[in-house]
Amino acid sequence: MQLIELCTKDNLIIDAGALFTGIDQQVNKNVRVYIWDGKVQSIEKQAVNSRVEKPVGGMKNRRVIPANNMTVVPGLLDCHVHLALDGVSSPSPHRSVLRGRIRQKLASDLAYGIVAVRDGGDRDDIGLVCRDKVNNMELKGPVVMASGNAVRKKGEYGSFLGAGTTPKELAKTMKKLLMKNINQVKVLVSGIVSFKEYGRVGKIQFSLQELEQIVKIAGEHGLKVMAHASSD
Structure with a gap:
């Protein structure tokens, strides 16, 4: 897999040997993809190794990417990750170790074509920190959609994801969570x-x-809810 860093301001033409859009199961052969204003504007059939004869859509400063021997696919989305968890350590390892693992994880995601991840939360807001560092270009990685602390009931499963709340404190807990500028709410509906x-x-x-x-x-507040639910 080859990674090419692009800017949303770039005017791009990608000559693709094959293109899979994900809209259906069809793979289109020998197509030309036109991108400007940060969006795919058109996809056209092209003859193999044909030249770009004229600007399209005002694309004067265009950049042509030759991918005639490659298959072009949309970026992948990972809809459920926990950046603060490594799947092995409990509790989480020391922060210095964790930082190194997260840096490696995010770089690996990009290398495998994952352009966005939805983080399911942690008790220390590490997912939120990662999101902000990626947005500020302090970390190289995919877009991170962060939940912050998960909403869970005190005394029940999920202490590593959030402090826990009670029915009477639910509105207060939600208000506090929303102040962290989260991207979605994570709620633990059940145990495991x-x-x-x-x-x-x-x-x-x-x-x-x-x-x-x-x-x-x-x-x-314009947010969706991500639910952990292992029961009926």
């Missing part, structure tokens, strides 16, 4: 599936009314 007893799942943490309250508050 047992790895020792088949069919056993952690109990439901919030009532339907409480979940509706969370979704309503999030919606009032």
Whole structure:
């Protein structure tokens, strides 16, 4: 896989040997992709190795990327990650170790064509820090959509994702969370599936009314809700 750094201000023409858009299952052969104003404006069939004869859409300062021997695909999205967790250590390793792992993880994501990730939260707001560092170009990586702390009920599963709340404190917890400029709300609806007893799942943490309250508050601020739900 080859990574090419682009700027949204670039006027681009990509000559693709093959193009998969993801809109359907079809792979288009020998096409020319025109990009300006940060968007794909048109896709046209081209003869192999044909020349770009004239500017399109005012593309005077265009950049032509020869990818005639390559397959061009849209960037990939990873819809559920936890940048603060390594899947092995519990609790999370020391921050200096974690920083190195996250830097490596984000760089690896880009190398494999992942252009955006949705972080499912952590108790220390590490996902939010990563998002801001990527946005400020202090870290090289995909776009990070961060949840901050997960909303969970005190005493139930998920202490590594958030401090926990009670039904009476729910509105206050949501208000505090929204002040962190999160990209979506993460709520723990249930516990986890047992790895020792088949069919056993952690109990439901919030009532339907409480979940509706969370979704309503999030919606009032233009946010969607990401849910952990291992139960029925």
